[in-house]
Amino acid sequence: MKFDAIELVRFSLPLVTPFRTSFGVQDARDVILVHVQVGGADGWGENVAGIEPLYSAEFTDASQLVLRDHLLPRLLAAGDVTAAEVGHLLAPVKGWAMAKCAVEAAVLDAELRATDRSLQVHLGGTRHRIPAGVSVGLFETIAETLAAVDGYLADGYRRIKLKIEPGRDVELVAAVRERIGPDVLLQVDANCAYSLGDARHLARLDQFDLLLIEQPLDEDDLRQHAALARQLRTPLCLDESITSARAAADAIALGACAIVNIKPGRVGGFLEARRIHDVCAANGVPVWCGGMLETGIGRAANLALASLPGFTLPADLSASDRYFRRDVTEPFVLADGHLTVPTGPGIGVTPNPEVLRALGAVTEAITA
Numbered sequence: 032m033k034f035d036a037i038e039l040v041r042f043s044l045p046l047v048t049p050f051r052t053s054f055g056v057q058d059a060r061d062v063i064l065v066h067v068q069v070g071g072a073d074g075w076g077e078n079v080a081g082i083e084p085l086y087s088a089e090f091t092d093a094s095q096l097v098l099r100d101h102l103l104p105r106l107l108a109a110g111d112v113t114a115a116e117v118g119h120l121l122a123p124v125k126g127w128a129m130a131k132c133a134v135e136a137a138v139l140d141a142e143l144r145a146t147d148r149s150l151q152v153h154l155g156g157t158r159h160r161i162p163a164g165v166s167v168g169l170f171e172t173i174a175e176t177l178a179a180v181d182g183y184l185a186d187g188y189r190r191i192k193l194k195i196e197p198g199r200d201v202e203l204v205a206a207v208r209e210r211i212g213p214d215v216l217l218q219v220d221a222n223c224a225y226s227l228g229d230a231r232h233l234a235r236l237d238q239f240d241l242l243l244i245e246q247p248l249d250e251d252d253l254r255q256h257a258a259l260a261r262q263l264r265t266p267l268c269l270d271e272s273i274t275s276a277r278a279a280a281d282a283i284a285l286g287a288c289a290i291v292n293i294k295p296g297r298v299g300g301f302l303e304a305r306r307i308h309d310v311c312a313a314n315g316v317p318v319w320c321g322g323m324l325e326t327g328i329g330r331a332a333n334l335a336l337a338s339l340p341g342f343t344l345p346a347d348l349s350a351s352d353r354y355f356r357r358d359v360t361e362p363f364v365l366a367d368g369h370l371t372v373p374t375g376p377g378i379g380v381t382p383n384p385e386v387l388r389a390l391g392a393v394t395e396a397i398t399a
């Protein structure tokens with residue numbers, strides 16, 4: 032594949048309501064789309080980094096620089112590159128998993144569109160619809176959380192994930208479990224906000240029959256996650272810690288998690304994401320697809336990934352309107368609590384140029 036053009040398309044997309052986690056509040060996505068054109072085919076990949084380096088070290092201003100000055104020049108210099116080679120080509124640049132994922136995704140999308148194949152079929156996905164879970168941010172009061180949960184259940188979401196932090200945990204989960212009853216799937220995500228000294232406190236969550244507790248401790252604390260896992264009945268799931276297939280294998284071997292959240296951006300691409308799926312499947316570890324408040328571009332690709340057979344738990348894949356008044360692609364909508372996996376060539380969707388224009392998207396051409 033020889034690239035005819037590569038550009039970065041950047042825009043801010045406001046959220047319908049601010050999204051608060053243990054590490055901060057966000058009221059918009061600052062999106063960079065990598066757009067490649069090759070042999071008449073377009074390819075799109077979404078950079079999922081945040082505006083600030085709070086979820087991980089990557090953040091959008093820096094992503095733009097790294098994409099422009101370090102990653103995409105390597106792609107242009109290589110000339111003929113397949114998506115399967117992008118990971119190796121970019122490996123000399125340390126870090127920047129999210130930016131690398133956006134590059135690989137764009138190349139893969141173009142390659143698949145050029146040969147009229149869908150990402151789902153390419154990855155080996157089998158399911159046509161994915162049960163949609165919703166991630167509920169932190170609110171000032173429990174009453175506000177309950178109102179939000181009521182609304183999402185009325186929409187049809189199949190699983191609730193509550194963000195928690197010290198001071199907003201046991202009482203909050205108790206109130207939500209009481210409200211929704213025993214049958215609704217419920218899990219929590221701490222985004223690294225606890226320490227091993229909180230083990231006895233976190234064990235109080237065992238009584239609420241949670242599917243899992245996601246990333247309670249620091250991302251580099253695998254050994255301590257293993258120690259915590261031994262003190263809880265609720266399964267531990269890792270998100271931030273799982274940065275590669277190797278990290279997943281280590282975490283499983285150490286007993287640091289019983290479930291894995293897979294996010295392509297966090298692990299450097301969809302092909303590494305599939306390798307993590309395979310490592311977990313080989314070890315009997317269930318996986319589910321995480322989310323980074325993606326636009327339709329990233330959401331479409333995540334749906335293809337989530338259709339692989341090892342993704343046995345509901346995804347953090349909600350309808351477009353959970354985050355955005357107007358998505359940049361055709362909106363993803365809930366049907367009976369599920370999202371439909373796109374079947375068109377590549378990721379199956381493209382950004383609407385009119386929406387990009389209305390958002391004031393800024394395009395930067397990358398030249399050799």
Ligand code: SMG
Nearest residue numbers: 052166222321322323324325347
């Ligand atoms: O895409 O619905 C989504 C977001 C799901 O909670 C979500 N993601 O740690 O899993 C996580 C968070 C990371 C993003 S918070 C800005």
Ligand code: MG
Nearest residue numbers: 220245246270
């Ligand atoms: Mg998480």
